[in-house]
Amino acid sequence: MKRERAPRLMTGAGVVAALTFAFLYLPIVTLVALSFNANDLTTIWGGFSPKWYGVVVANDDILRATRNSLIVAGTASLAGTAASLAAALGLAGAGRWERTLAEGLLALPLLVPEIVTAVALLLTFVIVGFPLGLTSVIIAHTVFCIPFAYYPIRSRLAALDPALMEAASDLYASPWQRFMRIELPLLAPGVLAGALLAFISSLGDFVITYFVAGPGATTLPVYIYGMIRVGVTPEVNALTAILLFVTIAVITVAFLLGQRPETDQNGGIES
């Protein structure tokens, strides 16, 4: 009997897969490896050393940029998450047509080329006479934090048994008590996952920040870009590697929160 050949069984499929993963991850692995290079010359291996991480931590400009980045990402992700939570709760009661339209408009910032959003925001700030600085960056970041935070919250909300809300009302909870005691605690993993995704996307943003940041509002990605113009140094490697580690850690937490089943969510909430 002749065996049928499914595409995934074809000769060389494994090789192609391996090459694809190499293409995706080899540059990142190289970056991390070279960030531990003892040599001053970036591309020549001089033995293992964490010394560049020390150099990064001792650089005042980097610390200032880090501080700016954390302020921006913290504030923008918080504001974006609050707006997303309100949107998710509001749209849950809306008609199907309104909801599809509103969700499409919410997702648009993810699809529009970033440079378009950047130029549009810059133009808006200039027209209304808003001074460019840390505040303008925070406002710009809040715009794209909303879609990142919205979807985890929305999928969590969709998985909630509506009878839980009815039970709370039935047991004499006012709408506000119901929200604080039942709805918010049950949505918490989704809200937290959304906030973390928003935080990460804000932390790594370069294009929009570059356009709307005024003097003194340099964030980490913008600072790294400035460093690169002088040349790729081991210090840059170490700094970007740190950014990578933070991102992986946060994404992992966000993923694990998203995986939690509804019936087993008691972390942090005492009844």
Add this chain to the structure above:
Amino acid sequence: MTAAIGISAVRKTFPGAEHPALAGVSLDIAENEFFTLLGPSGCGKTTLLRIIAGFETPDAGELRLGGVAMGTTPPNKRSVNTVFQSYALFPHMSVAANIAFALEMLGRPRDAIRARVAEVMRLLRLEGLGDRRPNQLSGGQQQRVALGRALASAPKVLLLDEPLSALDLKLRRDMQIELKRLQAETGITFVFVTHDQEEALTMSNRIAVMRGGAVMQVGGPAEIYDRPADLFVADFIGEANLMPAVLVDRKGPQGRFRLTGSDALVVANDAGTIGVGEPAMLMVRPERIGLGPLNAAPCDVGVIALRVDALAYSGSDLMLHGALADGTRLRARLSGAAAGDAAVGDTVELIVPPDAVRVYRP
């Protein structure tokens, strides 16, 4: 005495629905009553329950709780609590916190809450489970927590939406007895929704049989079972033999019918408004039918000859199945009969007492 729940001419049509969910329902439910809304799915029983709870507002008509018109009063302002079909226990709270929830929302003092939670847990045999989460409990335990949570604030009315449907048969029987006990002990009006007619008959003081958004009959279990108001109720409650027939003659209320499916004559004590020569549908419960011989029966009692095509012996009784000439199926439940009293292929004489026959217009 004002009714615990007064429902008058309540109508409800959901947006986009072709037929109304409730097409003008009026009911009075007394205090301390175990009242059951019974009907097939889609009959409007759950919608009526949700209107009493305040989750839905009627399009027309009025709902009164303890004599007070509810209008658009939200659920949290009604002294009515619900046991949900899915239980809807708060998954992020312990058993004790679930039971305490209503009391906390009502702002009761901490000591009183603690004492009441302990009392409710004792009442529902949940001692020692106070710190568990709902997902650490068995189905039966979750059911009891849902009951305890709804009873904790001692509401005037408890609504139960098919609360036993997720339990297996044995647990279901236990909970039926448990619910009866709870209702008697607490004196709370229970409104129980089910599609299980046996459950309704066992548990209720009164039953409202619903169909297509309307109440077909309201009455005690014996009344509903013995004197169904129409053919739907007769067929929905218990087992019913339905036999097309024509009225041959009548003597006062008593009438003599000839079955369409055979030449047999059946006498009914109450032939209703059927005139001589008019068609009717006769209903007899299988356990009211007796086994001949013919000469043992008085002459004005209905006797039907039936060829047995199936037998079911269940120890306490023997069920005979057979068909009349026109295909009408008949069942007779003979209690105390022995397995050898009839055999498949036999033609037996069935005796139908005149007081067991109910007459309907087809």
